[in-house]
Amino acid sequence: MPTINESSLIEDNLTNDLHKLQEDEVIVNQQLDQILMRHCHVEAKLQSIRKVLPNVAVVKAETEKFRDMIHHTNILAEKVSAKVRQLDLARSRVCECQSRVNDILDLQLCCEGVATALENEDYEQGAAHVHRFLLMDQQLLEKTADDVSGDHSSVTSSLATLQQAANNLRQVVDQKFDEAVKGEDLASVERFFKIFPLLGMYNEGITKFCSYLAIKLQVTSQKNLKAALDTRITDKRASVIYADTLTLLFEGIARIIEVHQPIIETYYGPGRLLTCAGILQKECDNQVKKIVFEFMKHRAISRKVQLINEHLRKQGVEKLEPKDLDILLSELTLMHARAELYNKFLRRRVFNDIEISTTDEQHRASLKNDFETIMKNSELARSMQELLGAYLALERYFMEESINKAIGMDALDQDQQTSSMIDDTFFIVKKCVKRSISSGSIDGVCAVINMACGLLENELSSQLKSRLRQGYPAGYLDLAQAYNALQTSFQHGRIQTSDTELARLMFLAYLNNAETSIEYVETLSRNLKIDIEQAFPNMQTKEKGKIESCLAGMKNVTFTLRTVVDYGLEQLRSSAIKPRINPWVDSFLTINHEADEEEILRHETDESFVQTLVMNLDGLLQVFKNSLMESNYNALIGILTTEVTIRLEKVIFKSSFNKIGGTILDNEIRALSNYFTSSTSWTVRDKFIRLQQIATILSVDKVEDVTEFCATDSISWRLSSAEVKKILLLRTDFRQEDIKRLKI
Amino acid sequence: MEDYKFLFKVVLVGNAGVGKTCLVRRFTQGLFPPGQGATIGVDFMIKTVEVENEKIKLQIWDTAGQERFRSITQSYYRSAHALILVYDISSQPTFDCLPDWLREIEEYASNKVLRILVGNKIDREDREIPTHVGEDFAQRHGMYFLETSAKEAENVERLFMEIAAELMEQARCKELPRYEQNTTSINGKTTAIGDSNSCGCSRFT
Numbered sequence: 001m002p003t004i005n006e007s008s009l010i011e012d013n014l015t016n017d018l019h020k021l022q023e024d025e026v027i028v029n030q031q032l033d034q035i036l037m038r039h040c041h042v043e044a045k046l047q048s049i050r051k052v053l054p055n056v057a058v059v060k061a062e063t064e065k066f067r068d069m070i071h072h073t074n075i076l077a078e079k080v081s082a083k084v085r086q087l088d089l090a091r092s093r094v095c096e097c098q099s100r101v102n103d104i105l106d107l108q109l110c111c112e113g114v115a116t117a118l119e120n121e122d123y124e125q126g127a128a129h130v131h132r133f134l135l136m137d138q139q140l141l142e143k144t145a146d147d148v149s150g151d152h153s154s155v156t157s158s159l160a161t162l163q164q165a166a167n168n169l170r171q172v173v174d175q176k177f178d179e180a181v182k183g184e185d186l187a188s189v190e191r192f193f194k195i196f197p198l199l200g201m202y203n204e205g206i207t208k209f210c211s212y213l214a215i216k217l218q219v220t221s222q223k224n225l226k227a228a229l230d231t232r233i234t235d236k237r238a239s240v241i242y243a244d245t246l247t248l249l250f251e252g253i254a255r256i257i258e259v260h261q262p263i264i265e266t267y268y269g270p271g272r273l274l275t276c277a278g279i280l281q282k283e284c285d286n287q288v289k290k291i292v293f294e295f296m297k298h299r300a301i302s303r304k305v306q307l308i309n310e311h312l313r314k315q316g317v318e319k320l321e322p323k324d325l326d327i328l329l330s331e332l333t334l335m336h337a338r339a340e341l342y343n344k345f346l347r348r349r350v351f352n353d354i355e356i357s358t359t360d361e362q363h364r365a366s367l368k369n370d371f372e373t374i375m376k377n378s379e380l381a382r383s384m385q386e387l388l389g390a391y392l393a394l395e396r397y398f399m400e401e402s403i404n405k406a407i408g409m410d411a412l413d414q415d416q417q418t419s420s421m422i423d424d425t426f427f428i429v430k431k432c433v434k435r436s437i438s439s440g441s442i443d444g445v446c447a448v449i450n451m452a453c454g455l456l457e458n459e460l461s462s463q464l465k466s467r468l469r470q471g472y473p474a475g476y477l478d479l480a481q482a483y484n485a486l487q488t489s490f491q492h493g494r495i496q497t498s499d500t501e502l503a504r505l506m507f508l509a510y511l512n513n514a515e516t517s518i519e520y521v522e523t524l525s526r527n528l529k530i531d532i533e534q535a536f537p538n539m540q541t542k543e544k545g546k547i548e549s550c551l552a553g554m555k556n557v558t559f560t561l562r563t564v565v566d567y568g569l570e571q572l573r574s575s576a577i578k579p580r581i582n583p584w585v586d587s588f589l590t591i592n593h594e595a596d597e598e599e600i601l602r603h604e605t606d607e608s609f610v611q612t613l614v615m616n617l618d619g620l621l622q623v624f625k626n627s628l629m630e631s632n633y634n635a636l637i638g639i640l641t642t643e644v645t646i647r648l649e650k651v652i653f654k655s656s657f658n659k660i661g662g663t664i665l666d667n668e669i670r671a672l673s674n675y676f677t678s679s680t681s682w683t684v685r686d687k688f689i690r691l692q693q694i695a696t697i698l699s700v701d702k703v704e705d706v707t708e709f710c711a712t713d714s715i716s717w718r719l720s721s722a723e724v725k726k727i728l729l730l731r732t733d734f735r736q737e738d739i740k741r742l743k744i
Numbered sequence: 745m746e747d748y749k750f751l752f753k754v755v756l757v758g759n760a761g762v763g764k765t766c767l768v769r770r771f772t773q774g775l776f777p778p779g780q781g782a783t784i785g786v787d788f789m790i791k792t793v794e795v796e797n798e799k800i801k802l803q804i805w806d807t808a809g810q811e812r813f814r815s816i817t818q819s820y821y822r823s824a825h826a827l828i829l830v831y832d833i834s835s836q837p838t839f840d841c842l843p844d845w846l847r848e849i850e851e852y853a854s855n856k857v858l859r860i861l862v863g864n865k866i867d868r869e870d871r872e873i874p875t876h877v878g879e880d881f882a883q884r885h886g887m888y889f890l891e892t893s894a895k896e897a898e899n900v901e902r903l904f905m906e907i908a909a910e911l912m913e914q915a916r917c918k919e920l921p922r923y924e925q926n927t928t929s930i931n932g933k934t935t936a937i938g939d940s941n942s943c944g945c946s947r948f949t
Contacts, residue, residue: 312851376781385784385812392815443785443816450819546788549753549803553823 103136111158114165127198130166214283221287224248239327242295243334250342271357285379292383308397322401332391333439339384340440402428417512426520442543446550453553467510468568472575473500508627511568518561525554584616585647593661610668637680662698690718697727703738710744748801752911758830759838760809763864766894768806783808795909821852834868859887867893
């Protein structure tokens with residue numbers, strides 16, 4: 001039986017359903033109303049459609065008529081256009097026919113013309129006739145003649161005659177050209193050169209003409225070389241005579257191309273320069289080989305390179321004077337630079353010619369590639385690579401020996417902070433790299449930069465370091481005395497290396513040398529980058545990468561030099577600073593820090609501990625202030641500050657204080673900190689924070705006051721709570737128990 | 745800034761025609777270009793590889809083998825981190841020249857440089873240098889040894905990847921003493937880095 005609860009639940013459900021049904025009914029009623037409302041509208045629409053209906057039938061009939069009309073028109077148009085096409089064809093046939101008739105007429109004319117022209121030795125006229133003949137379609141002519149009359153003997157004979165005449169003419173022109181070359185008859189050479197293309201002999205013409213030019217080139221070049229060999233040593237250009245000879249050769253070729261390219265282009269069309277350049281390059285190779293051979297022989301390059309190699313392996317006895325190589329190095333770079341220039345000129349000309357001769361990209365690329373292959377495999381390229389190799393070997397020796405010399409002749413001037421070797425060394429390095437830039441070879445520049453980095457990192461750095469390794473001689477230092485010693489030793493032409501003063505000055509100068517070198521390397525690297533970018537404006541990405549990577553080697557040089565500077569400063573700390581300042585600071589221990597006011601009054605006229613310390617430090621720093629460059633001097637003050645503060649902290653912990661003693665210390669540390677801060681632009685105040693905090697603790701009135709400091713600014717608080725307690729214990733007027741009880 | 749942790753310079757040397765350029769091309773571009781012309785001076789390629797999740801930039805200098813380029817190529821020895829000395833296993837003369845190359849390496853390269861001997865062209869049928877001969881030579885001169893084929897892409901990837909890994913490990917071994925040098929006093933003695941074996945990383949086996 002359902003309970004009352006359940007039945008009420010059912011009742012609820014039923015009520016819900018009823019409500020829902022009622023709502024639905026309302027909605028349905030509304031929808032019905034809407035539909036009924038639209039009835040009117042639909043009726044009206046139907047009415048209007050009924051009215052239009054008869055018109056539609058009319059439209060359909062009209063449309064069909066129209067369609068038929070279009071169809072007819074279409075057929076008509078096609079018929080008309082077919083006729084037009086026929087007409088067109090007919091017209092073109094007439095044209096063709098006309099030209100063939102012309103051809104046949106011309107054929108006769110040419111046939112007779114050639115004969116008379118040959119007789120009169122008027123080769124231009126003859127060639128013009130042959131040229132006309134060659135433009136005709138011979139097979140077609142024969143066929144036409146056949147079709148028209150069935151008798152083509154006259155045409156055939158004409159053709160044969162012309163063929164014969166063409167061959168004759170070719171032979172004659174060939175022969176005449178050779179004769180003209182032999183007879184050095186420039187006018188005839190040019191005359192026949194222009195006839196070749198008319199006879200369809202493009203390649204023969206170019207080859208013959210360029211070979212002729214090559215011979216001219218050979219003659220001039222040999223004359224130039226002979227003149228070069230006969231040049232007196234006293235001549236102004238004697239030192240670069242081979243570079244001059246090479247330059248004359250390149251200029252000669254450039255002139256030939258400059259003069260003849262327009263002629264070739266006019267008579268042979270564009271795209272002939274590659275062949276031309278190939279032929280001229282062959283002769284250029286021959287001449288370069290001869291010039292370089294004489295250069296190598298007379299400048300004794302192989303012997304010099306051999307001497308250098310022997311010297312490098314420490315076998316040779318004979319040594320080359322680097323200065324003597326200077327001019328030779330210039331000549332070598334000049335020769336290489338000229339070849340690069342020539343190469344660029346030829347490439348630009350040939351590539352331009354290729355560009356206008358064909359539009360086919362692939363064909364262009366293959367032609368350009370042909371040119372590159374010619375140049376890459378040329379004797380010129382080989383010779384220049386050999387010259388560059390010799391140049392680099394000599395340049396390396398020059399740089400190394402000159403740097404060694406600069407180091408060997410090192411001198412220190414009184415008013416200079418660095419010794420002479422630094423300026424000298426960097427002058428040499430700069431000179432060498434700049435010279436390599438003038439060679440026009442990226443690989444050459446990279447190699448010289450690499451060598452320079454190696455020399456700076458090895459020769460220079462090790463020289464600097466070995467001097468610093470000897471250390472800074474301890475003992476009393478009077479600078480004026482040291483300079484006097486230095487001066488007299490120079491005047492007497494002897495350097496007393498045993499002289500401590502001199503050794504000290506040299507030590508400081510070398511520390512400055514190292515610091516200055518870093519600056520110089522950075523400047524050099526920056527300037528070279530600019531120079532190289534100016535000298536090679538069209539570098540490819542790969543070449544740029546090479547240069548960048550090699551210049552990055554300079555950065556490694558600065559790293560090495562930085563360690564040398566650090567090493568020198570460390571030497572200074574251990575030999576000049578530590579032993580000097582320790583006794584000064586230690587005198588703190590001899591002072592009574594528990595004095596009462598009376599005693600203090602009694603000693604007021606005495607100098608305080610800090611006054612004495614500052615005076616001593618000032619004296620010490622005066623010694624370095626003029627001799628060290630600013631950055632080194634600042635670094636020295638940094639070291640000095642560290643050493644003084646550490647030592648002072650140590651002695652404070654060994655002393656005992658009362659309130660007055662603590663207050664005095666507080667003032668003294670403030671004074672010391674001010675002294676250091678005022679003597680350098682670097683921030684040294686930070687190094688005093690611990691000491692100042694120690695002094696603050698030592699000057700408190702009551703033990704409890706300490707908690708205030710520890711709590712207030714904990715970020716800059718540098719002392720641990722154990723240290724604070726240890727410091728408080730130094731106050732003899734405080735009780736141990738109070739300190740122990742302190743909660744910090 | 746480029747995104748890499750280490751930069752190493754690798755220089756390839758050896759007689760002309762032993763396949764140095766092909767090895768580099770195979771590794772950097774995955775190509776084996778036949779009929780390659782002789783290299784002029786030095787060529788230069790970069791490839792960034794990843795070893796143990798660290799990006800390593802390898803700067804590979806491909807040198808010309810011919811004698812007349814020697815002045816150029818020698819200048820790259822000093823700053824090289826690794827030197828790959830290549831010979832052709834099918835050509836006795838290229839193997840016979842190795843001592844000359846070693847002499848040059850001694851003369852110009854840093855004594856810490858990683859040296860690898862590579863016998864290339866193992867795809868060739870006409871082998872003249874047996875593997876163990878190359879191996880012996882490498883061992884006698886304290887070099888790593890590997891035989892490769894640029895044509896068949898054999899061991900090429902491995903060659904460069906192991907060089908990268910080895911150099912990275914060396915650099916890490918060096919990092920520690922260097923750091924100490926900066927914090928404690930500099931006593932003038934440079935910390936001996938020693939040869940790579942001290943790092944316990946002998947990879948080329």
